[in-house]
Amino acid sequence: MIDVVIVGAGFAGLYMLYRLRQSGFSAKTIEVADGIGGVWHWNRYPGARCDIEAMQYSYSFSEELQQEWKWSEIFPTQPEILRYLNYVADKFDLRKNIELETQVNAAIFDETHSRWEIQTSRGDRILAKFCVMATGCLSASRIPSINGLETFKGHYYHTGRWPQADVNFSGRRVAVFGTGSSGVQIIPIIAKQAKHLFVFQRTATFTVPARNKPLEPEYEQWWKSNYAEHRKQMLETITGCLALDMKNCSAMSVTPDERLQEYEKQWQKGSLNFLGSFTDLVFNQEANDTAAEFLRNKIREIVEDPTVAEKLIPCGFPLGAKRLSLDTNYFETFNHDNVTLVDLQQAPIDEITPTGIRIGNKNYELDDIVFATGFDAFTGALFKIDIRGRAGKTLRDKWADGPCTYLGLMTSDFPNLFIMTGLGSPTVFANAALCIEQNIDWITDCLVYLRTNHYETIEPNIEAENDWGKHVNAVANFILFSKADSWFNGANIEGKPKVFMPYVGGVNNYRKKCQDVVANGYQGFILATQ
Numbered sequence: 355m356i357d358v359v360i361v362g363a364g365f366a367g368l369y370m371l372y373r374l375r376q377s378g379f380s381a382k383t384i385e386v387a388d389g390i391g392g393v394w395h396w397n398r399y400p401g402a403r404c405d406i407e408a409m410q411y412s413y414s415f416s417e418e419l420q421q422e423w424k425w426s427e428i429f430p431t432q433p434e435i436l437r438y439l440n441y442v443a444d445k446f447d448l449r450k451n452i453e454l455e456t457q458v459n460a461a462i463f464d465e466t467h468s469r470w471e472i473q474t475s476r477g478d479r480i481l482a483k484f485c486v487m488a489t490g491c492l493s494a495s496r497i498p499s500i501n502g503l504e505t506f507k508g509h510y511y512h513t514g515r516w517p518q519a520d521v522n523f524s525g526r527r528v529a530v531f532g533t534g535s536s537g538v539q540i541i542p543i544i545a546k547q548a549k550h551l552f553v554f555q556r557t558a559t560f561t562v563p564a565r566n567k568p569l570e571p572e573y574e575q576w577w578k579s580n581y582a583e584h585r586k587q588m589l590e591t592i593t594g595c596l597a598l599d600m601k602n603c604s605a606m607s608v609t610p611d612e613r614l615q616e617y618e619k620q621w622q623k624g625s626l627n628f629l630g631s632f633t634d635l636v637f638n639q640e641a642n643d644t645a646a647e648f649l650r651n652k653i654r655e656i657v658e659d660p661t662v663a664e665k666l667i668p669c670g671f672p673l674g675a676k677r678l679s680l681d682t683n684y685f686e687t688f689n690h691d692n693v694t695l696v697d698l699q700q701a702p703i704d705e706i707t708p709t710g711i712r713i714g715n716k717n718y719e720l721d722d723i724v725f726a727t728g729f730d731a732f733t734g735a736l737f738k739i740d741i742r743g744r745a746g747k748t749l750r751d752k753w754a755d756g757p758c759t760y761l762g763l764m765t766s767d768f769p770n771l772f773i774m775t776g777l778g779s780p781t782v783f784a785n786a787a788l789c790i791e792q793n794i795d796w797i798t799d800c801l802v803y804l805r806t807n808h809y810e811t812i813e814p815n816i817e818a819e820n821d822w823g824k825h826v827n828a829v830a831n832f833i834l835f836s837k838a839d840s841w842f843n844g845a846n847i848e849g850k851p852k853v854f855m856p857y858v859g860g861v862n863n864y865r866k867k868c869q870d871v872v873a874n875g876y877q878g879f880i881l882a883t884q
């Protein structure tokens with residue numbers, strides 16, 4: 355028997371393995387892919403980049419690592435991030451405890467011996483005292499069921515499961531479904547290659563220019579000369595990111611001209627910080643409307659054909675309620691002759707045919723279809739595994755009406771099972787790398803505490819779990835992000851209970867709550883000696 359099985363070798367799985375080994379635990383990581391990297395292994399579509407500055411979206415645990423690694427751009431591409439993660443795996447000699455190309459099929463809690471039995475696609479049964487699900491919040495990719503897809507004679511792809519072999523769209527007629535972050539990144543790149551690109555848009559999206567550029571030596575030096583202090587400051591923010599030069603006042607407290615100036619300044623700078631131009635954009639609809647209208651006017655300015663521009667203008671939900679994207683020439687792409695926007699709100703698809711897509715009596719002849727249609731977020735990857743806790747209860751059954759956790763870290767009746775998928779935690783609204791480190795440090799400290807004090811099991815008590823669920827909900831209702839159908843609330847998946855899943859109360863507040871729980875002797879958890 356080993357101490358811990360970790361499922362997933364992405365950003366979280368790698369650091370979890372590192373921390374556990376440093377703390378003297380035996381651990382093994384199981385990963386279904388043929389390489390490490392998690393989302394950065396799978397999302398290798400052209401144009402894939404992080405949309406948080408890499409100087410911040412990177413590990414902080416090793417001063418040596420953060421000093422020696424050199425990012426080439428502010429928002430590096432997927433291959434560079436994957437190189438970084440591979441570098442980390444080699445530097446800290448992590449590979450020897452990672453088993454690739456292995457699917458975890460089941461994780462069953464054995465109440466008699468207080469241990470987890472992990473069953474894998476290789477037919478192995480691994481016994482471990484603890485199990486950590488580092489399976490990612492956006493890892494279960496989803497292709498919508500559209501009539502006739504199986505008859506299509508061309509190729510089709512999902513951005514979140516992109517092939518490792520080069521895909522070249524030169525001279526081809528390509529359709530893209532999906533205009534979320536992945537669609538916004540891939541569309542301008544495909545447009546450059548394809549003979550013709552058809553963008554099948556169901557919901558128009560808000561996006562801000564990334565204004566990506568090579569990392570300037572002075573900026574890099576500014577970070578590296580005082581990395582520890584900057585990282586400390588990041589922990590005190592709501593988003594886990596340092597945003598310099600922000601106004602820090604309410605949009606409604608300044609004149610309309612001052613508002614526009616500030617939006618223009620943030621838009622020219624680029625970055626998701628646009629949403630933080632003023633402090634009330636996320637909870638005051640009137641304030642939010644002013645920022646949304648600014649972005650709508652930018653679309654009207656950029657897109658030459660006014661009819662196309664109107665179709666690209668998002669409406670009906672607050673800015674930020676579907677995750678804001680960062681783009682490079684997204685709206686400009688629709689000025690090209692080889693790009694056609696197909697508005698699915700006017701008429702939905704009837705079917706995919708062997709040679710393309712049919713809407714009414716219009717046929718779009720195609721060679722390739724790209725689905726940038728997102729993920730079964732938070733719970734999708736967990737539900738692919740048959741997870742059974744006390745009395746054989748399945749996680750799927752327990753969460754039939756929506757997931758419930760304590761601090762996003764554990765759920766009652768599933769002792770010694772840690773979850774790090776962004777549920778009930780601020781990860782998806784914040785700097786995920788920082789949130790991952792925070793979660794993992796908490797889990798490792800907890801395991802050390804259990805070992806030192808001879809506890810066999812830990813799990814939340816149901817009251818603490820329910821209270822946390824109520825708090826997550828209350829905060830979600832306070833801000834505007836819950837006011838749209840999105841992967842935040844499961845509305846993108848048919849039949850999924852509509853529950854707002856992430857915690858939007860901020861990295862700083864979440865972290866403080868986690869610290870207080872520990873300071874109060876793991877308040878809300880049941881610790882048992884057998």
Ligand code: NA7
Pocket residue numbers: 492498513531532533534535536537554555556557676677698726727728729841846
């Ligand atoms: P998202 O943000 O979930 O976007 C998926 C997109 O696909 C969105 O525009 C959807 O429209 C669209 N979609 C989904 N199903 C369909 C069908 N059946 N027909 C047409 N269009 C459809 O996924 P991403 O991969 O872009 O981004 C996920 C996160 O990864 C991102 O936020 C970053 O954190 C990284 P809808 O809005 O549902 O109408």
